[in-house]
Amino acid sequence: MSHHCNSIKPTESNGSLSFANQKPRQWREKIDKRFTPKDVTESTILFGGMTILQDRLVMASLTHKDKRYIALPNPDFDAFRTGKAYGNRGQCNPTYFTVGNLVKYLQKLQEEKGMSSEEIVAKYVYVTANGCGPCRFGMYITEYRKALRDAGFEGFRLFSFEHNRVSDTEGGAHTLSFPPSFFIKPLKAVMIGDILNILTHQMRPYELEPGSTDKAIEQCYDIVADAFEQKRSLLPALRKCRKVLQSVKLDRLQVKPKVLIMGEFWAAMTEGDGNYNLHKFLESEGAECMPQPIMNRLLLSIWEGGYFFDKKRDFEEEDASGIDFGSMKVKLSLALVKRIFKGYFTLYARLLGLRGYTLPDIEKLAALGKQYFPLDVDGGEGHMEVSHLIESIEEKLAHLVISVKPFGCMPSSSVSDGIQSLVVSRYPSANFLSIETSGEGAANFYSRVQMALYKAKQAAKEETQSLPTPAEIPAKVQDYSYVPPSKKTGTAAKILECLTK
Numbered sequence: 001m002s003h004h005c006n007s008i009k010p011t012e013s014n015g016s017l018s019f020a021n022q023k024p025r026q027w028r029e030k031i032d033k034r035f036t037p038k039d040v041t042e043s044t045i046l047f048g049g050m051t052i053l054q055d056r057l058v059m060a061s062l063t064h065k066d067k068r069y070i071a072l073p074n075p076d077f078d079a080f081r082t083g084k085a086y087g088n089r090g091q092c093n094p095t096y097f098t099v100g101n102l103v104k105y106l107q108k109l110q111e112e113k114g115m116s117s118e119e120i121v122a123k124y125v126y127v128t129a130n131g132c133g134p135c136r137f138g139m140y141i142t143e144y145r146k147a148l149r150d151a152g153f154e155g156f157r158l159f160s161f162e163h164n165r166v167s168d169t170e171g172g173a174h175t176l177s178f179p180p181s182f183f184i185k186p187l188k189a190v191m192i193g194d195i196l197n198i199l200t201h202q203m204r205p206y207e208l209e210p211g212s213t214d215k216a217i218e219q220c221y222d223i224v225a226d227a228f229e230q231k232r233s234l235l236p237a238l239r240k241c242r243k244v245l246q247s248v249k250l251d252r253l254q255v256k257p258k259v260l261i262m263g264e265f266w267a268a269m270t271e272g273d274g275n276y277n278l279h280k281f282l283e284s285e286g287a288e289c290m291p292q293p294i295m296n297r298l299l300l301s302i303w304e305g306g307y308f309f310d311k312k313r314d315f316e317e318e319d320a321s322g323i324d325f326g327s328m329k330v331k332l333s334l335a336l337v338k339r340i341f342k343g344y345f346t347l348y349a350r351l352l353g354l355r356g357y358t359l360p361d362i363e364k365l366a367a368l369g370k371q372y373f374p375l376d377v378d379g380g381e382g383h384m385e386v387s388h389l390i391e392s393i394e395e396k397l398a399h400l401v402i403s404v405k406p407f408g409c410m411p412s413s414s415v416s417d418g419i420q421s422l423v424v425s426r427y428p429s430a431n432f433l434s435i436e437t438s439g440e441g442a443a444n445f446y447s448r449v450q451m452a453l454y455k456a457k458q459a460a461k462e463e464t465q466s467l468p469t470p471a472e473i474p475a476k477v478q479d480y481s482y483v484p485p486s487k488k489t490g491t492a493a494k495i496l497e498c499l500t501k
């Protein structure tokens with residue numbers, strides 16, 4: 001680490017007290033050099049921040065166009081330390097992990113390829129999601145810029161997503177307009193990644209040969225990536241994946257507690273040091289995890305688009321005729337996008353053998369959360385954490401719900417968790433654990449998870465013990481796509497109940 005710290009350039013204004021006695025004025029970020037779309041079309045485009053499989057699939061989906069799209073590796077503790085070394089104090093840890101991951105990648109280019117900073121700045125661009133907050137999310141781009149400047153990459157080009165365009169984040173003066181068709185393949189890659197991730201978590205805890213699920217998923221990645229790269233139809237590729245997955249031998253009658261993982265989007269989704277490898281840790285302790293697909297976040301964004309659009313319209317005058325055609329168009333477009341997303345997800349899920357799984361009904365979740373969490377409050381996951389907990393208790397979806405969030409996350413720790421204490425007091429049967437990740441202190445994190453898991457294991461055991469033992473176990477129950485209709489929570493309990501009905 002020492003070379004990282006030694007290479008930090010203090011900003012010119014460090015230690016300057018010239019702001020004292022001055023009138024407050026609007027702060028504006030200074031961007032020294034502006035870029036044209038042409039600069040970007042000739043650069044290598046870096047991106048990342050989803051699950052490992054999804055980043056790789058999106059890379060494959062774009063590679064058929066050209067080879068200039070590179071997904072960054074999964075952020076690790078070294079990325080976190082790099083982010084802390086170059087970042088401002090008091091940020092939430094997804095900032096440190098993701099900003100540090102980019103700086104680390106660029107430093108590696110210097111070390112391994114012998115590239116100079118100027119060369120890297122001229123040849124590479126980073127594209128990321130951005131928002132206007134209200135939490136620290138609104139400051140991510142500024143954090144990237146500060147860290148890159150201090151690490152010696154002054155002028156490195158950053159572009160952020162805004163709906164269907166990518167802009168250089170300062171008023172959109174230079175906007176790269178991608179046609180909507182550009183996003184179709186990456187979106188399909190995200191959906192397929194979601195489904196394969198869900199299947200991984202449904203299968204891996206029950207595999208008879210350790211490592212066989214991961215191996216099969218890797219084969220599925222090769223099949224799908226090849227279809228993307230060769231511009232072939234995805235449907236036969238997904239059918240082929242199903243056969244690969246069916247070759248994994250499972251014992252699905254092992255009694256395991258189901259753990260729903262939710263919370264702040266990045267902390268709950270990342271699969272590495274960012275949440276102390278929570279999913280793998282839970283599996284090693286005998287649990288089955290239920291991850292949140294990225295599609296849930298996209299559906300929430302669509303819902304938020306419609307909800308806040310209506311709110312804004314309430315303040316504006318209606319046109320003379322009383323019919324607001326502009327609003328109708330927006331509402332219809334949002335409804336159409338939602339339908340298309342759900343339609344593709346259902347089709348891909350069926351082909352890959354994901355049964356008994358539907359994307360969340362966002363309106364229903366909003367209705368569930370509304371009595372506890374004002375829907376007008378957005379930022380982070382908004383009301384969704386509260387809604388997910390209520391739904392999982394009422395519908396017995398899991399034996400344990402873990403809400404994972406970065407230390408000091410404003411929407412998740414400060415707002416949602418305050419409300420969750422009321423939810424839990426009204427539902428005494430809930431087994432709920434809210435847990436923070438700070439990037440340090442894994443031992444404390446693991447021990448709290450283990451304690452909550454103990455109760456979940458007991459619940460899973462009691463649920464299965466209450467069922468009679470079937471005379472015969474048909475082979476079909478070991479097929480990963482066999483999901484019997486049952487109101488039980490655990491996988492083994494669902495199967496046993498159906499066999500003894």
Ligand code: SF4
Nearest residue numbers: 092135137380409410
């Ligand atoms: S939701 Fe929380 S962790 Fe995510 S950017 Fe906002 S404050 Fe940071």
